[in-house]
Amino acid sequence: MILLQDIVKRFGDITALDHVNLEIKKGSICGLLGPNGAGKSTLLRLLCGVFRPDEGVLTVSGKEVFEQPEQKQRVFFVADEPYFLPQATLDTMARLYSRLYPNFDRSFYEELCELFRLLPKKRIAEFSKGMKRQAGFLLGLATRPEYLLLDECFDGLDPVKRQVVRKLLADQVGGRDMTVVISSHNLRELDEICDTVCILYQGNLLYSKDLDDLKGDVHKIQVVFQETVTLSQLERSLSVMASEVRGKFFTLILRGDMEQIRQTLEQWHPVAMEIIPLTLEEVFLYEMEVKGYDAQIIFG
Amino acid sequence: MMPRSSSVKTDRVWNIFMYYLERFRGVLLFYGILLGVLGPLLVLVQFWAGKEANADFQSLLIWGIPLAVALVMPLLIFGYVNNRQALDVFHAAPIRRETFYMGGYLAGLSIVMLPLIVFGGLSVLAQYYCFEDGRQALFQLLNTAISAFSSYSLMVFVIINCGTMFESIVYYLALNVGYPVLIYALFSLLQQHTYGYQQTENLLQKALFSISPYYLLTQDSSWNHLQLFLILVPLVSGIILAVFGKHLYRQRKSEAAGQSFAYQPLFFVGAVMAALSAGIGFLTFSSSMGSINVGMVLVANLIGILAYAILDTIRNRGFRKVWRTAVTALCIAAGASGIMMLTAFTGAFGYENRIPALEQISQVQISLPLSLSDDNSYSYSSTGKITLETPESIALVLAFHQAMVDEKKPIRQYQVGEPGRYVTIDRNDTKMLKLIGKYDRYSFDDGRYAQSEYGRGGSVRLTYHLKDGSTLARYYSNYPFVLTKPLSRLLQTEEFRSKYYDGLLQSFSAESGLLEINSTIFNGYMTEEMDRSQVSQLQDAIRQDIEKRSDDFLLSPDSVPVYQLSMRVWKEDGYWGYTADSYIVYEGDGNTLALLRQWEALPELRTDIFEGTIAGYIPREKRDVIMNYPKRDAGIFYHAGGFALMGSPQDPYYSDINQEPDCYEPLFVTLTEEQYAALMEMITPIRLTETGGDVVIVGGINYLVLPQYTEDVRALILSASTRDNRS
Structure with a gap:
């Protein structure tokens, strides 16, 4: 677990992360969302020990x-622009990582190269650029x-490599109960893969929630x-x-248990009622608006 | 607390060490081959061409390569600390920073040192077998190895302090260039403007210089205590930098990569050093021609401020903090100026005026010129030091010292060359002349100061050994004649004479030697190889002659100097070194002269002076042009032999004064034998004396015209037949 x-x-006068509290469960995939400069990369570098926190544990x-x-x-960090030694081949980098990481698996590395x-x-x-990212990832x-x-x-x-x-x-x-933390400024990328999603904005953690719960x-x-029926009646x-x-005709974004919502709406004898699936992006947009943030700014 | 060890197998210094050795094995191989091939090749070249041949070439190649590698390796190994992307790999790995530092540092050092030790060692062996002496090469190897180590440690340290490679290189160079320049400029400034201080005798300066990695390479490759000390300084400073670098590396924030500096103190050290060396360097250079004035100080401050501002602007990546930069630079300039002013007003914090009390002194060592030779070299040994212990002698030295301190202001004015450095060639044109120095100490006869080249002339070095174990050393040059009264009395004391003669005799003791005999009046030079018995005979002859001399002989010799004797012996370092230098043999020194005659070692005298070689005469009214000598002082200058008073008229050195030939052309006269004999009766060899007079040069030896014969000498010269000096 990451805590x-x-x-x-x-960083000098700039506070990249401001009293962030977060818990990431073991064996989960956590998505870190936020616009550029939100503090996502800083958080990842803190997690892997490149940076040292100024305060907190x-x-x-x-x-x-x-x-x-x-x-x-136990931790490996793949940067957004992976570093490779000058003139290096993948094998050169593999030799470096085998020097640095005691658990480096040569045969798995060869498998991944083929994959x-x-x-x-x-x-x-x-x-x-894409191949370099793949190289960083497989290493x-x-x-x-x-x-x-x-x-x-x-x-x-x-798209094919994304799927891979x-x-x-x-x-x-x-298989290994590995924990993954993925940072992105694109909600759609994380929609299908993440268990948990956290939103960082200007160094603050705005939101952290299990994706299934959220959806x-x-x-x-x-x-x-x-x-x-008036809206105020519904809002009560x-x-x-x-x-x-x-x-x-009402289009409503509602929070709560679906069965309870359905029963509540039934008292006004609706002629028609349809539940429309929400994308993760839409959920976040509404969540952020409730919290008073302009979601368009946060997610671009 | 940081754990001292970890269970992670990759977190081992050895692991990182081996990784870097493997990664840079190409560099190691190339560098090794280069040294391995060039080293023996150059020894062979040296062997074929002779020992002294190609020494510089060999040094440059063999000893320069490791220094270049010592500069490059830190960049290759530690360059990643200034690369954010690379840090994501290295600092995210399960390896402590301490391990990274130690593994990288030792690997780089090994790459620098291994080929140097292996092939340098082979080179030393080759030198030993070729020349039967490998010590010089061994010492050079040691110097190079320590310089390379020190340079390597400094570069690693600078990289860890800086945030970019560009700044690392710039500040490494700034430290290596700025630091020696600053030390040199500071000491030069002290020398120029601190009365009684002489730079050359300062061990502190050498020690400060030796912190610079490359200073060792400028030193002689010889075994002595000073060299060993100078080796220790960079060695220790390299170790300190390595240890401190490790501490800084552990504390260094990864986010510093790409920023201007990870640790600001290095910037301030580098920038302040650059500012001070620029400002003080200018001041040193500009004031070497005279005293410091307000304009120079202002310009020096501006240069220093500008140097700091440029570096600070680069550090800040722009002009955002221009006001802070300006204020800091002004504070530095004000601080430096304040310290300089304080130093000037307090006489270097009491240094200039300090004279120890008689009761504090256990002994005093005095070095003063007693030679009549042109170059003012000492009359018997290369050191010329006489240690005095009796209260009477010490009191006389103190009296001289006190007189020098009392006369500080006018002497210093003279030393910095303010008055009379510019002389008027004609009424409309002012030229700068480098004036002859050989008359300096004799032109102080009326308390006025000669306009001569600084640094020549009479000089005295005093070293007091105090009872508390400390020493106090002072050096005075171009002292006025009027201040030499205590010294002239000193020459007559029993203690001075006995020690002077003892030293003189000591200088003529050796197993064997090469005696050089110069005629003082006439042209002539001979050398005589002496074995042990001949050296002993010469020493005995000199002793016997000395014993016959009167008590005031040093002050007033009662016969004419005829020869100068110097003795050289073969030194272990491989050269002929002087043990006795320019000892004057007088006409009365019968034993010495007889011995030399017996050896047929007296130079065949060229009697040019009787056969047309000339004495020179400068018209009195023109002498101020040549010497800037006070017109009211009567004086006649003569010359005989190969050296014209002002050098050859064709000498470009004196080209400035060719515009008015009458001013420099001496009136050459031909003396008959009788006239010459008469002249010699009216002049006396120059020595320390309480009375001054005009100067005559005959055969390169300075003579004073005896005051009572001034007019007679002039009349004699004017009555002699003249001829054109160009003929």
Whole structure:
């Protein structure tokens, strides 16, 4: 489990993370969402021990990470722009990582090279941007980490490779109980893969919630009433996050248990009622608006 | 607390060490081959061409390569600390920073040192077998190894302090160039403007210089205590930098990569050093021609402020903090100026005026010129030091010292060359002349100061050994004649004479030697190889002659100097070194002269002076042009032999004064033998004396015209037949 308690990180006059509290369960995939400069990469670098928190406590599996090799060997960080040694090939980098990480799995590395169809002896400088990301990702997986931290890992990947990455992550999480933290500024990328989603904005953690709970808790319902029903009547009985009313036709974003909502609406004898599936992006947009943030700014 | 060890197998210094060795094995191989091939090759070249040949070339190649590698390796190994992307790999790995530092540091050092030790060692062996002496090469190897180590440690330290590679390189260079420049400029400034201080005798300066990694390479490759000390300084400073660097590396924030500085103190050290070396360097250079004035100080401050502002602007990546930069630079300038002013007003914090009390002194060592030779070299040994212990002698030295301190202001004015450095060639044109120094100490006869080249002339070095174990050393040059009264009395004391003669005799003791005999009046030079018995005979002859001399002989010799004797012996370092230098043999020194005659070692005298070689005469009214000598002082200058009073008229050195030939052209006269004999009766060899007079040069030896014969000498010269000096 990853636990952040009152974490503060400053860069000069800028506070990149401001008293962040977060818990990420073991064996889960956590999505870190936020616009550029929100503090996502900083948070990941704190988790892997590249940065040291100015305040607060950060533990991985119950122990601090910074300058603790026993803890750091469980964590691998794939940066948004992975670093490769000058003139290096994948094999060169594999030799480096085998020096740095005690659990580096050479055979798994070779498997991954085949899976991603990357040539181990080709100079990485000649790789495309997407191939470099794949190289960083596969090298990270080959270290057999318990915690894999991915910074914008889907950028530059084609849809097929995205699917490969997603599958690999799911396999590792399912098979080895690996914990993954993925940062992204794109909600759609995380929709299908994440268990938990956190939103960072200007160094503050706005939101952290289990994705299933989140999706199960917010509903979009279109309903038509025969009787005259006012919105205020509905608001008195239901938790209305957003609404659109055209005469007797209501489009409602409601929070709560779906069965209870349905029973509540039944008292006004609706002529028609339809539950429309919400995308993760829509859920967050409504959640953020309720919290008073302009979601368009947060998610671009 | 940081754990001292971890259970993670990759978190081992050895692991990182081996990783870097493997990664940079290409560099190691190339560098090793380079040294391995060039080293023996150059020894062979040296062997074929002779020992001294190609020494510089060999030094440059063999000893320069490791220094270059010592500069490059830190950049290759520790360059990642200034690369954010690389830090995501290295600092995220399960390896402590201490392990990274130690593994990287030791690997880089090994790459620098291994080929150097292996092939440098082979080179030393080759030197030993080729020349039967490998000590010089061994010492050079040691110097290079320590310089490389120190340079390597400094570069690693700078990289860890800086945030970018560009700044790392710039500040490494700034420290290596700025630091020696600052030390040199400071000491030069002290030398120029601190009365009684002489730079050359300062061990502190050498120690400060030796912190700079490359200073060792400028030193002689010889075994002595000073060298061993100078080796220790960079060695220790390299170790300190390495240890301190480790501490800084552990504390260094990864986010500092790419910023201007991870640790600001290095910026301030570098920038302040650059500012001070620029400002003080200017001041040193500009004031070397004279005293410091307000304008110079202002310009020096501006240069220093500008240097600091440029570096601070680069650090801030723009002009955002221009006001803070300006205020800091002004504070530095004000601080430096304040310290300089305070130093000037307090006489270097009491240094200039300090004279120890008689009862504090256990002994005093005095070095003063007693030679009549042109170059003012000492009359018997290269050191010329005489240690005095009796209260009477010490009191005389103290009296001289007190007189020097009392006359500080006018002497210093003279030393910095304010008055009379510019002389008028004609009434409309002012030229700067480098004036002859050989007359300096004799031109102080009326308390006025000669306009001569600074640094020549009479000089005295005093070293007091105090009873509390400390020493106090002062050096005075170009002292006025009027202040030499205590010294002239000192020359007559029993203690001075006995020690002077003892030292003189000591300088003529050796197993064997090469005697050089110079005629003082006439042209002539001979050398004589002496075995042990001949050296002993010469020493005995000199002793016998000395014993016959009167008590005031040093002050007033009663016969004419005829020869100068110098003795050289073969030194272990491989050169002929002087043990006795320019000892004057007088006409009365019968034993010495007889011995030399017996050896047929007296130079065949060229009697040019009787056969047309000339004495020179400068018209009195023109002498101020040449010497800027006070017109009211009567004086005649003569010359004979190969050296014209003002050098050859064709010498470009004196080209400035060719515009008015009458001013420099001496009136050359031809003396008959009788005239010459008469002249010699009216002049006396120059020595420390309480009375001054005009100066005559005959055969390169300075003579004073005896005051009572001034007019007679002039009349004699004017009556002699003249001829054109160009003929």
